[in-house]
Amino acid sequence: MLWPERPLVSLSYPRESLTPWLRVYRHSSFMGCFVYIFFGSTKEVTVGPTAIMGLMAQPFVLTYGDDFAVLLCFLTGCLITAMGLLRLGFLVDFISLPVICGFTNAATIIIGSSQISKFFGISGRSESFIDALKKFIQHFMEIQLWDTVLGVCSIVTLVLLKNLPGKRHGNWLKKCMWLICLARNAVVVITGMVLAYCLSLHGQEPFKITGNITAGLPSFQPPPFTTIHKNETYTFVDMMNILGSSVISVPLIALLESIAVAKAFAKGKKLDSNQEMIAVGLCNVFGSFARSMPTTGSFSRTAVNNASDVKTPMGGLVTGALVLLACGLLTSTFKFIPKATLASVIIVAMYYMLEIRVLQVLWKTKKLDLIPLVVTWLVCLSAGLDIGMIVGIATNLGLLLYGTARPGLLIEERTVNDIPVLFVSPLQSLKFPAAEYLREQIMTWCDISKNTNIIVLDGRNIIGIDATVAKNLSLLNLDLESKKQRLIFWNWCENARKTLVAFDSSTDSHFRTFGDLVELEEILTSAEIIRKESSNL
Template sequence: MISFSRYLPILSWGRHYDRSALSNDMVAAVIVTIMLIPQSLAYALLAGLPPEAGIYASIAPIMLYAIFGTSRALAVGPVAVVSLLTASAIGQVAEAGTAGYAIAALTLAGVSGVFLLLLGVFRLGFLANFLSHPVIAGFITASGILIATSQLKHILGVSAHGHTLPEMLGSLLAHLDQINWITVVIGTSATGFLFWVRGNLKPLLKGLGAGPLLTDLVAKSGPVAAVVATTLAVWAFGLDQAGVSVVGSVPQSLPPLTLPGLSPDLISALLVPAILISVIGFVESISVAQTLAAKKRQRVDPDQELIGLGAANLGAAFTGGFPVTGGFSRSIVNFDAGAETPAAGIYTAIGLAIASFALTPLVFYLPQATLAATIIVAVLSLVDFSILKKTWGYARADFTAVVSTILLTLGMGVEVGVASGVAISILLHLYKTSRPHVAEVGLVPGTQHFRNVKRHAVETSPHVLSLRVDESLYFVNARFLETLVQSRVTTGCDIKDVVLMFSAVNEVDFSALESLEAINLRLIDMGVGLHLSEVKGPVMDRLQRTHFIDELNGDVFLSQFDAWTHLMSAKPTAR
């Protein structure tokens, strides 16, 4: 049972499921379902797919995640950034509105699902760490701007296109003569109302004495109210005949069984976008899941989360959906509404299934401008320019990474933005570790502690150079240490011994070993001893497998103080 529970978390939490959890999960499911109906339709629109695809992508994936996922509160389904990435990816292989476009969306979900499952099975979740937080923040901010801009055409009622910010703005300006002012009124009114609901409705209800449950339910129903009001207005006044674009006919059915495209050419064309979508989706999902789990002292297994998200995406691929991941806003709502177990997701899926079968005729007159307003209000919360100020004040390299990611995403599209974000994250790490901090240290008087000579009043000796290496040594920075030691031990100086303090060194790769050997040989030629201190066990184990320790022109000391005491016993000290 333990081994099955590891891969099927439902067997773990399901054994302790009780009436109290059922009640809390049902309440959360009602609130999230109300929120998801307009949101799912809107994100399908963003992905360039029929509106029902958003509903379909929110049913089977949620159920599958509830079985395989480990988060008690994560709500899986279409999200803004992944929907934008989906539109960008499949728009390059098929034309929107065609059968090939829908098949490409299914294939993209399927490839993403397989990739996530493989990462989970082989426990490779750590690969997502190659995306630094500043780069992720920059990409999400730029994506929020792109998504909001892409929806302006629906607010204005014009035909526009483009995948980058300059393309979108240029296309909008070129079609300003097509503006439908009735659509503008509907879109701006819905946007203003939704912003008001988000910021003011909950405090107003609390001031009127409403209970927390009623407050949450009414506040989260804001998008539904906008949908109902604008739909009734279009229907009552026949505004669709006046040029207002509406959702139109939506199939009244449960999610169909579908089959992704199996063409090698299609799969190869979507492979890289699928990997990028998987990585971005997983990073967003695991961040939300771990944040919510920490609030209740629960544990989330990143590798099992990969399996859960992989299963969810495969579910979307075979039930008419498109790529999905854990959504930030809906997960927060699910958590705040009191969800105790993933069963809340199952109840949400049942609610959406009922909606897809019974309520879809009611959205025929739903204006696309209202769905666009829903998207704009949702994604603008993703835009966070404060990261620029924070990184500028803390680390200019991180600031450069954020700005580069934002500009590349806005100027060249989301796929280039994601790819460049990964590359920038890796290059940033390589840059930071290529010049490791190496401090000359001395003895703090009256103690056995050694500190940086530039920061503390310490005892040093003109005959002993003690260097504390504050980074693991590998091929990128090996020559840096070699050059540094060479520059400090020059002809005519009084240094007779060099001590490398390895207290912060967790790894020495083969390139670094060769550099240490080169340092040792050069110091031998100069008549200078090379010593090591505070070498960690795993590092020492590896060094002892080579001839380096035997050929070392010095000793290996347990502590820096031992090295100092031994070398000072024959040499005078100076302050």
């Protein structure tokens, strides 16, 4: 029930380049199951090839051979393991929900669009979302009737099975329905395979099928650091140059997928992100010795484990054993699987991965978060997933830094006991990028409000300041004194006061302790008297 979901993406690629790609995809299906037993922290998680990992590794395999995917798997494992050992799990927190959603939506569209030609029985393969649309339009007249009919029937069946009611506990009918719905992908694929086989016995081949697939298990050997492809030798440096940014983006995406899956099924239990990183990293390191491509936690297979009520990570032993059994004995039967059926399974899976609701939520709550989401989405579709992820993170960090450099300020003029007062309340803590901005804003308002002689800087939202902020506050105090105006630090915490006083001891007399408005009125009255006396001098 678990295994047929693993190679669906790989089987749906065109026949002319299928052999190396299918081989590396198949070799990726079992090692993670065994390694995660010893190092994993979540009993439901299953590590193996995923659609997104396949999409990232596919171009290298189809163009340069499977050695590049194996090396990428090894490097991915080393980097993720090192991050886990160095306790760098917090770095994942810098990748926000909008960036993740934009990346996921783009990946689902790219993967889904790559199956359009197989769904309609059109020959050829596409390199990107735009390329898939172009080729579909160019070969529109080549659409095959029976492939299309089979694809539509497969999609309808998958959707119906997903929405049919069924319970694991109850009478035998409910249990059977639950089992069929749970294994709906396998049911549809096997049904299509049996149909194609029966028709072939009568000399009919109305559907495009996968074709012969070489059986067998991989030879265990160290990952390649040099390779020869089409009579051309590639050194390690050459391979690294070809892999490019994927050496960074693939580990990052693998880590994101795995942590997201583990969190989704943690069920309120504390998740050790660093241990999860070590587990996924070692799965890739050991997997590279079995000719694997990069792997990570799979949501669909983890969901099957969860629905099956798996009790311990030892469930991976059963999964891995079934995969090895299938690779060794059942490979010859896969040649009858119709490509339209595989394409339907992938398209339906990608449809349910789309996160559209998050767009509505962000539009109603915080529209600014739509910027990194849309940027990530569009760049991933146009320039590739790895570049899109990097650009999305950079965009999000830029917005984060902008918010730090331009904090919200509540500035209002009040009259207290006939004394004009300018109240300035930062709405968040102050960091050094905002130091000059705060000073400029206060001085600008003081120039506009010429009758204002006292400025109250409310520090209730400030939990601490750094040296740059302290220097600018000291300069602000000197600027105001030169204009015969007085600055009062009101409601500041002791930590922030100590930092400023240590930098400029003359500011100590400007601090006032916590108090209500009545006490503030008395403070302002005395401050006005002091200001007038200093002005007379």
